[in-house]
Amino acid sequence: MPFARSLLFSLLTLLCFGSAAFADTPDKIRLTNGEWAPYQSETLPGYGAASSLVTAAFAAVGIDVEYGFFPWNRAMVLVERGAWDGTFMWVLTPERERIFLASDPLFTLQEVVFFNKDHALDASKPEDLKGKVMGALDSSAFGRQFAPLIEDGSITVARVQNNQQLFEMLAMGRVDFVPELETSGYEAVLEHLTPDQQKRIGHLHTMTYAWSYHLLVSRQIDDGPYFIDSFNRGLEIIRGTGDFDRIIGALIRPKTIN
Incomplete structure (x- = not known):
């Protein structure tokens, strides 16, 4: 029965290669x-x-x-160098698309402009904030709509490492606005400011900017x-x-200050 033996051999070969391929499939990612x-x-x-x-x-999909x-x-x-596999949640910029592989969007959220009510802002477009100081986080793309004004010196940027420092500066009047x-x-x-400071913070309803967020994976790893x-x-x-929908519910219900 040469045909039967040949068929059996082919099936066994397929199973072996299939098992090997499955064994090579990573079941963990480091982010x-x-x-x-x-x-x-x-x-x-x-x-x-x-x-x-x-x-x-x-x-x-079976990945831890x-x-x-x-x-x-x-x-x-660390991800750019391939020491870790990926990172999230990041917006896409031309530079990031060059360095990393990007996932489909996780979700889209709205950026707003925060200000100190002791120095209220009246603005409906970026040009209305000329001469102001913008607070921003290191490595953050927030405030992209202000980029031309930052480049020509019409808006000054003060960068810090975390949101606590950022909103403390806003509460103390050291920056004029924070995207x-x-x-x-x-x-x-709510987490970092005193009750009195909290009452001073508001945001403009006239200026919003939509951001889509992604998982970024290193181009330096084979499994990217x-x-x-x-x-x-x-x-x-x-x-x-x-x-x-169950998981992102908290993301789409902003907290407000009474």
């Missing part, structure tokens, strides 16, 4: 993370809502996640394309199960 409540934090349940979303998406918490600049550099996501901005206000494809598939799965 750098940071402090940006309520989205990401080492002290929050599930490391924050965005971390929980990433964990769930990878879990849906290991998180390492670092200052944001270092978090990105940040509405949710994370008020989260920082596999991780991106797997994550995108995982996102679709958890959207279908309803887990996506």
